[in-house]
Each structure stands twice: as structure tokens, then as C-alpha cells.
Amino acid sequence: MDGTHEPRDTPGRTAPVHGGTEHGTTPYGPRDTERWDPEPDKRPGRTAFQRDRARVLHSAALRRLAGKTQVVAPGTRGRAWDASPRTRLTHSLECAQVGRELGAALGCDPDLVETACLSHDMGHPPFGHNGEQALDDFASDCGGFEGNAQSLRLLTRIEPKRFVRDPRGGELVSVGLNLTRAALDASTKYPWARGERPGDPDSPKFGVYEDDLPVFEWIRQDAPPGRTCFEAQVMDWSDDVAYSVHDFEDGLHAGHIDPARLLADPERAEVFQVAIGRYVPAGTDPQELADALDRLLAQEWWPHGYDGSALAQARLKDATSQLIGRFCQAAETATRREHGPGPLARYTAGLVVPPGARAECAVLKAVADRYVMQRAEQEAIRAGQRVVIAELAAALTARAPYGLEPQFRLLFDEAPDDRARKRVLVDQIAALTDASARSLHRTLTVARQTGT
Known part of the structure; x- marks a missing residue:
């Protein structure tokens, strides 16, 4: 959709919008x-x-x-x-x-x-x-x-x-x-x-x-400028919940996170330092995060002593379920308290997430950040990845349309100027998987080195 096609005023034929929300009415037109x-x-x-x-x-x-x-x-x-x-x-x-x-x-x-x-x-x-x-x-x-x-x-x-x-x-x-x-x-x-x-x-x-x-x-016709619709707010919180909980789970499975370390004050201070400014606003009192972490540690389902055994894995799976339910129920209850019953949609309401739930979610993100993403070997890995992207972009710039998939090759040939051609190269690189980016990088850099 590049502005060359004007949408028609009459919507296309569609079936009824929704068979009914749990409240029996539809808020969509x-x-x-x-x-x-x-x-x-x-x-x-x-x-x-x-x-x-x-x-x-x-x-x-x-x-x-x-x-x-x-x-x-x-x-x-x-x-x-x-x-x-x-x-x-x-x-x-x-x-x-x-x-x-x-x-x-x-x-x-x-x-x-x-x-x-x-x-x-x-x-x-x-x-x-x-x-x-x-x-x-x-x-x-x-x-x-x-x-x-x-x-x-x-x-x-x-x-x-x-x-x-x-x-x-x-x-x-x-x-x-x-x-x-x-x-x-x-x-x-x-x-x-x-x-x-x-x-x-x-x-x-x-x-x-x-x-x-x-x-x-x-x-965005008729949408309030800069405001996300209610469904996007639900998506955004669901994204936060899913990745905070599951990144923590993956870190435990991989052996990078030891729950016992979250009991030590120096370790806790490092986690809170990671969270402030990245996952919670700058200036947040670390005590708020300490209280949030303590609430989680006090739950009977918290995965203390995780050792990778079948029983420990089952307990961890229960913990992830408990955390997701905890965060979603907090948002649902607070939103209903603010807006009352009935279907909430589009721009009729805003999702309400209590500060305590946000703090607990932020602590989980910070734990994964501190113990998984900030591992010593990770910076070397990230540096190598940046080299792959930079060299791949340079090679495509020098050799395009060679190296482009047919879809992007045609777009490159039809692009009206250098700016548009560069955007096609960006689109091509963004579409790659980790493995295909490395493979194309090898192909193009070897081709440049050999002059083929």
C-alpha cells in the first residue's frame, strides 16, 4: 500500500462481525x-x-x-x-x-x-x-x-x-x-x-x-492521535506477560538463572539496577522492585531449588501458569473496576494494569536480562551478529539485485531512486531468519572476495 491505490468508500462484503462476546453484544461496526x-x-x-x-x-x-x-x-x-x-x-x-x-x-x-x-x-x-x-x-x-x-x-x-x-x-x-x-x-x-x-x-x-x-x-481514521486502541493495549500487556514469564523459564531450563541468587542482597541490587530505566521508569524506588520480588518469592509455587529434574520441571511449568494467571487477572480485575461490565473495545476504554503487577513483570524481565542476555559470552555473540548484518548490507548494496529473492529483485528494479532501493534491501534483510542471514552473508562476502 504505497499511496498509489485509493481505498473505496464502501466496505467489502463481510460476514457478521462476531458471534457474540461473553456479554452478548458486539462493539464492532x-x-x-x-x-x-x-x-x-x-x-x-x-x-x-x-x-x-x-x-x-x-x-x-x-x-x-x-x-x-x-x-x-x-x-x-x-x-x-x-x-x-x-x-x-x-x-x-x-x-x-x-x-x-x-x-x-x-x-x-x-x-x-x-x-x-x-x-x-x-x-x-x-x-x-x-x-x-x-x-x-x-x-x-x-x-x-x-x-x-x-x-x-x-x-x-x-x-x-x-x-x-x-x-x-x-x-x-x-x-x-x-x-x-x-x-x-x-x-x-x-x-x-x-x-x-x-x-x-x-x-x-x-x-x-x-x-x-x-x-x-x-x-487511524477518527482514532485519537497517539493513542493505541484497547485491543492493542491487550496485545501489548500479553506480550509483556508472555516474554517476561517465558524468558525467565527458558533461562532456568538453560541453567543460566539460579533462583537462590535472588535471595542475596548484592544480586538483587544488580537486578533492580537493570530494571530501572529499562523496564520501569527512571527514578523508580528500588524498594518497589524489592517488594515485588519478595511477593513472588513468597508464593508456594515459586521454583525454589530448580535442578532440572522431572519434578522440578513440572513445578516450573506450574509456576509459569501461575504467573500468567496472576498478571492477567490483575489487569482484568483492575480494568473491570475502572470501566464496569460490558464489552470493552477499540477506543471505549483503556487497559488498567496495577503498578504492583507491572513491577513484578519488570523484575522477571530484569532477571532474564541480567543472567541470560548479559552473560559474558553474549556480547561476543552480539558483536558477531552486528558484523553479519553490516557486511551483508554492504554486500547487497554493492551487488544488488544479485543476492535478492525474486520478490525483492523486482521491487529493486522498479524502485524510483536510491532511497527506495535501499528500503528494498532493508526489507530483504529483515525477512531473513538467523540461519539464512548467515548463509547469504557467506555467499555474498565470498563472492565479493573472489570477484564472482
Whole structure:
């Protein structure tokens, strides 16, 4: 969706929006279920949001997340039996399960929230946030790189599903998965362009590139500027819950986290130092985090003495379930207390997460950060990953369209200027898995060295 195609005013034919929330009514209307390009349903009887969910589930972009590391990479040093840490795909599936149930409990359409949760990491490049930073450096002169903005670009332009005729030139133009307005809005965690975050223009977080503004403005019709919709807030909290709990679990499985160390004051102080400014606002009193950690340590299900045995693994699995339920119930109860009964959706309410729950979640994130991401060998690994991205970007710049997949080769050939061609290179690199990035890097750097 590059601005060459104007959406029609009349929404496409869709089935009824929702078979009924738990409260028996639907808060969604025709504007929410409108698609950029109206299209009939191949299977009448499905809801518009069921179609959205199916399109994301069947997308190649979602499958590629199986090859992108979450926190603990397979094969890294740790316990020998830890052979299956989470990937971006398994994280997205777990986030979707959390979000679907929490959203349904609050009256959202569960398929809509699940679609947003499945989509939220689709734009992340190889090597996670490390790759994101390296790509942002490479793309500094064409609008930068941000995983959430890339997700929107992927959903609305890159993922091949629906093409329309450009009314000016007649050529076919991709509109990506052609999801509903509500689904795209629910997937938008940061509804602003770079440098336009309300109250914090220096924030590196943004949700749309300049050349994707036409579809972004269509998505955000009548939405309060800078405000995320209710479903996106549910997705965001579900993401926090899933990755804080499961990163902690993976760190225990891999042998990087020892729960006993969280009883020692020096270790606790280091964890709180990591949390403040990164996972909680700067200036937060460390005592708030100490209280949060103590509440968790006091639970009878907390995995004290984890040793990797079958019994310990079962206790840990129970702990992850207890934590997810604890965090979701806290948000559900506080939100209902604020807004009352009835379905909550779109811009009728805001998700309320109690400060205590946020502090507990932040402590878990900081524990994984301190003991998994800050391991001594990790910096060497990250440095190598940055070299792969930088050298791959340089090699593609020198040799493109050689090295590009057919989809991106055509886009490169049709790009009107250097800025647009560079964005195609960014799109290509972002689409790679960890393994395919290394493989293409080897291929292109050897080719450069040999002159072939």
C-alpha cells in the first residue's frame, strides 16, 4: 500500500462481525471491518476477524519467526537437555493464547486480539533487537528501521496475498494481507511516525515509515492521535506477560538463572539496577522492585531449588501458569473496576494494569536480562551478529539485485531512486531468519572476495 491505490468508500462484503462476546453484544461496526481493498469471502459464514486470523496464521512471515531467536538460542552453552528454547514463533503463539483469553474476558473479539498478538513480532529481523539496531544504522538515510513499523509494512505491503490495479498506471500493486482496519490498528503498538511519540519525540520506538503513511492514515481514521486502541493495549500487556514469564523459564531450563541468587542482597541490587530505566521508569524506588520480588518469592509455587529434574520441571511449568494467571487477572480485575461490565473495545476504554503487577513483570524481565542476555559470552555473540548484518548490507548494496529473492529483485528494479532501493534491501534483510542471514552473508562476502 504505497499511496498509489485509493481505498473505496464502501466496505467489502463481510460476514457478521462476531458471534457474540461473553456479554452478548458486539462493539464492532462496518468501519472496523472495512478492508483497504474490498473483497468477497470465499467461505461465507466466517467473521471478518476470523478471516484476518487465518491469513496471518497461513503467512510465510509468521512461519519465518520459527528461525528467529527469542532469548536463548538453540545450541548455546547451558544444560545439555535444554534442546528447545523458545523462538519468535513460539513466543508469538504463546502471546496469542494469553491475549485471546484476556481479550475475550474483557469483551474484545478474541480472533481480533489473537490476530494482533500473532502479528506483533512479524517484522523483527534476524538476531532480534541486536539485528534491529544494526539495520537501523544501515537505514539511517532512508527512514531508519523499527521492528513494529516493519510489521505494519509487512502486513500491508510485503507479504504476498492480495494485489490491486493502480488506477493511474494499471500495474498490479500489493496490499499485503489486506486485513481489516481494526486488525491493523490492533497490531499497531506505536501509532506514530519516527520522532512523533507524544511527550517523547526522542523515543526510538515508532510504528510507521514515511512511505507507509497513506495506509497508516487510513487505519487511524477518527482514532485519537497517539493513542493505541484497547485491543492493542491487550496485545501489548500479553506480550509483556508472555516474554517476561517465558524468558525467565527458558533461562532456568538453560541453567543460566539460579533462583537462590535472588535471595542475596548484592544480586538483587544488580537486578533492580537493570530494571530501572529499562523496564520501569527512571527514578523508580528500588524498594518497589524489592517488594515485588519478595511477593513472588513468597508464593508456594515459586521454583525454589530448580535442578532440572522431572519434578522440578513440572513445578516450573506450574509456576509459569501461575504467573500468567496472576498478571492477567490483575489487569482484568483492575480494568473491570475502572470501566464496569460490558464489552470493552477499540477506543471505549483503556487497559488498567496495577503498578504492583507491572513491577513484578519488570523484575522477571530484569532477571532474564541480567543472567541470560548479559552473560559474558553474549556480547561476543552480539558483536558477531552486528558484523553479519553490516557486511551483508554492504554486500547487497554493492551487488544488488544479485543476492535478492525474486520478490525483492523486482521491487529493486522498479524502485524510483536510491532511497527506495535501499528500503528494498532493508526489507530483504529483515525477512531473513538467523540461519539464512548467515548463509547469504557467506555467499555474498565470498563472492565479493573472489570477484564472482
